[in-house]
Amino acid sequence: FSSAEMIKYANNAxxxxxxxxxxxxxxxxxxxxxxxxxxxxxAIGKDPRIGSSFLNSGPGFGGSCLPKDLSALIHFSNNNSxxxxxxNVNDEQPKKIIDIIQKMKVLKKGNTISVLGLAFKKNTxxxxxxxxxxxxxxxxxxKINVKVHDPMALENFKKKFQDKIQYCKTALxxxxxxDCCVIMTGWDEYGKIRSEYFKEKMKQPNVVDAQRIxxxxxxxxxxxxxxxxxx
Numbered sequence: 001f002s003s004a005e006m007i008k009y010a011n012n013a014x015x016x017x018x019x020x021x022x023x024x025x026x027x028x029x030x031x032x033x034x035x036x037x038x039x040x041x042x043a044i045g046k047d048p049r050i051g052s053s054f055l056n057s058g059p060g061f062g063g064s065c066l067p068k069d070l071s072a073l074i075h076f077s078n079n080n081s082x083x084x085x086x087x088n089v090n091d092e093q094p095k096k097i098i099d100i101i102q103k104m105k106v107l108k109k110g111n112t113i114s115v116l117g118l119a120f121k122k123n124t125x126x127x128x129x130x131x132x133x134x135x136x137x138x139x140x141x142x143k144i145n146v147k148v149h150d151p152m153a154l155e156n157f158k159k160k161f162q163d164k165i166q167y168c169k170t171a172l173x174x175x176x177x178x179d180c181c182v183i184m185t186g187w188d189e190y191g192k193i194r195s196e197y198f199k200e201k202m203k204q205p206n207v208v209d210a211q212r213i214x215x216x217x218x219x220x221x222x223x224x225x226x227x228x229x230x231x
Contacts, residue, residue, distance in 0.1 A: 012069035013083065018054040019061045020089035026057035026228030027096055037228025038212055057228045059131035059184050059210045060093035062120030067129040094135040097182060097210050100225050104206045106179040109143040112203070114178040116171055117185025117211070118150035118157040125152040132184045133160060140164060149174035151187055176201045186211035195219045 026037040037057045045052030061067065067090075074083045101107050120130040127133065132148075139146050146165040148157060154167050168174035171190060175181045175198060183190050191213040198205045198219075205222035207214075212226055225231070 009069045009073050012066050013073050013086070015054050016061055016066045016070045016090070017086050019056075019066075020086045022055045022057050023060060023093055023096075023227075024089055029228040029230045030096075030100075032230040035228075035230035040228075057212060058093075058186070059097060059135065059227075060090040062129035062131055063126060064128050090131075091134075094131050094138060097135060097208060097227070098138050100208050100227075101180055101182070101206075104180060104208075104223060104225065106204060106206055107142060107144065108179075110145065111179040112145040112147060112177065113139055114168075114175045114181040114202075115139075115146060115148045116150075116174060116181060116183045116190050117187055118148055119153040119185050122185055122187045123152075125150075125156055127153050127156045127160070130185075132157070135182070135184060136161065136165065147174050147178060150185065151189065172197060172201060177203050179204045180206040180208065182208045183211050183213065186213045190214075195222055195224075198222055 022037065022041055025040060029035040029037045029040070041055040041057065042052070044050050045055050070083065070087055074080060074087060077083060098107070101113070115132060115136060118130060118132045119126055120128065136146055136148070147168055148165055149168045149171050150157065158167060171193060179202070181198065181202065195218060198207055199222055207219065207222060207224050209224070209226040212228070214226070216224060216226060216229055
């Protein structure tokens with residue numbers, strides 16, 4: 001029984017490790033011109049000793065399993081430094097997205113930022129440990145007006161933030177009149193939004209693709225940033 005329990009915890013901790021690792025490399029890519037974490041992740045994923053699963057850079061991991069089991073191992077191991085570092089990377093990832101927005105010079109009091117995606121992953125309404133939660137909290141601390149959309153998770157997100165933010169029924173109404181749009185969950189419908197929609201709808205066409213679901217070459221006409229894209 002003890003081994004079976006440890007298998008579960010170790011498995012989820014290892015998956016969390018892969019995500020925090022690739023996010024750490026993605027953050028380095030931000031500082032290296034013409035580097036792209038998607039190319040790097042694809043290449044190292046071809047190594048059978050590594051594998052391609054859970055090598056998608058982004059806002060970090062959430063949900064009911066990985067954060068909980070990693071925290072349990074940290075507690076049981078008396079704050080093992082390696083395990084703690086995995087959690088620290090994940091905790092810091094929303095701040096890395098804030099840094100990207102800061103460089104766009106739109107992180108100003110009274111500006112509006114649209115957040116597309118609230119669930120911890122696509123195809124679920126689960127917002128437990130979703131990275132969108134601390135991200136929105138950081139925006140609110142900076143007195144930013146926040147608009148949000150998610151195909152399934154709006155009601156669950158509303159339980160957390162109540163009337164502090166604006167909830168939108170469609171992605172396009174969410175980006176309307178905003179100064180920046182951040183894609184936080186990789187829903188398929190967000191990947192289909194074309195650059196001209198951002199130009200037409202937004203006050204300022206600034207886009208941050210935190211999930212890497214858009215092709216950068218198709219967004220050269222707007223202010224476009226993506227996690228792990230060294231530009």
